[in-house]
Amino acid sequence: MIPYGRQSISDEDVAAVVAVLRSDFLTQGPAVPRFEAEVARIVGARHAVAANSATSALHVACLALGLGKGDFLWTVPNTFVASANCGVYCGASVDFVDIDPVTLNMSVPALEAKLADAERRGRLPKVLVPVHFAGEPCDMAAIGALARRYGVRVIEDASHAIGARQAGRMVGDCAHSDVTVFSFHPVKIVTTAEGGMAVTQDERLAERMALFRSHGITRDPALMQGAVEGPWFYQQLELGYNYRMTDLQAALGLSQLSRLEAFAARRQGLAARYDRLLAGLPVALPYRDAANLSALHLYPVQVARRASVFDALRAAGIGVNVHYFPVHLQPFYRAMGFAAGQFPAAEAYYDRAITLPLHPALTEAEQDHVVSSLRAAL
Known part of the structure; x- marks a missing residue:
């Protein structure tokens, strides 16, 4: 079976993990801060907080922004459930903004209209989570401008988009957001097996996210209340979680980052080849803005x-997938009152969507098989 996505592990990756196994630290050692520093450097952020998943990173970002009961979080229906669940974890109410039928990202006109209506009703969201679907950046300049106008905080869900650029800027520099979150799941561009990262330009937000990541505990005397009893002393300041990344994962991530440009180039080449081979077929190809550089995590067609x-395609040995079943139609969210027909662009896209295989190890012969099988199926 040709998978739609898979990790690419080199001998150097294996050696990096083995080196940690033979070191003094398997977790909470030097590899995690080195990995954080390298991601921050690459994307142009001042601070980075590693976590054991992008879901955890989204959660601590929401907590750091003060999201809680009585607040609202908005995201898109065309995403993995974590983009919405992070708001529920905090006790907030979740709502959705429909997607643009061409870009498949958050629709700016829909967002503008929904914000204006929410302001009239006194129900503005506290946090907005636009998602860079398939690696194609959202229109963050427009989204950020609307967020500033209405006093809304922004978390970019860039789980698909490490290495992507928009208008010459790296996704993750938080020029139009408070926090950006990346995923390092095995099917993503760079992997740490499981893992995620939140990046920000705001030192205070970084401190808060790091605190929530590790049980709400600090060993920093400057943050403690009352007297510090000795070098062994620590205090729990918040109800936090064990969302820490291990040094094993961070070492793998550091090694993978050295091939980020090579991974991106391979994905770009394969996507361009798909574009050529599928031209003329009754298939809607994925949108890519020429002013952006998509990370091309996915190659979804319609x-x-x-x-x-x-x-x-499955019968032909091709592990196609569908991204995504609209979140608002999941039973958990239907129980909150969401129903079919509320976000028609996301629903129409879902009805036609198939994700074709795209990953660095995909061969041209495998890609030819995908295309010929799709042609026959059509």
Whole structure:
């Protein structure tokens, strides 16, 4: 089966993990801060906080921004459930903004209209989570301007988008947001097996996220209350979580980062080849803005009769997938009152969506098989 995505592990990656195994620290050692510093350097952020998943990173980002009961978090329906669940974890209410049918990212006109209506009703969100779907950056300049106008905090869900650029700026420099979150799951551009990272330009937010990541505990005397009893002393200041990344994971991530540009180039080449091979077929190809550099985490196409095409491709040994079943139609969110028809662009996209294989190890022969099988299925 040709997978839609998979990790690319080199001998250097293996050696980096083995070196940690033979060191004094398997966790809470020097590899995690080195990994944080390198991600921050690459994306142009001042601070980075590693976590054991992007879901955890989204959660601590929401906590650091003070999201809680009585607040609202908005995201898009076309995403993994974590983009919405992070608000529920904090006791907030969740709502959605429909996507643009071309870019498949958050629709700026829909956001503008929804914000204006929410202001009239006194129900503005505290946190907005735009998602860089498939690695294509959202229109963050427009989204950020609207957020500033209405006093909304912004967390970019860039789980698909490490290495992406918009208008010459790296996704993650937080020029139009408070926090950006990356994922390092095995199917993502760079992997730490499981892992995530929140980056920010705000030192106070970074401190808060790091505190929530590690049980709410600090060993920093400057943050403690009352007398410090000795070098062994620590205090729990908040109800935090054990969301720490291990040194094993960070070492793998550091090694992977050295190939970020090579991974990106391979994905760009394969995507361009798909574009050529699929030209003329009754297939809607994924949108890419020429002013941006997509990270190309996914190559989602849209077809008629999706179910039959999906089954035919699976029967041909091709591990196609669908990204995403709209979050508002999940049973958990339907129980909150969401229903079909509320976000028609996301629902229409889902009805036609198939994600074709795209990863650095994909060969041209495998890609030819994908294309010929898709042509036959159509």
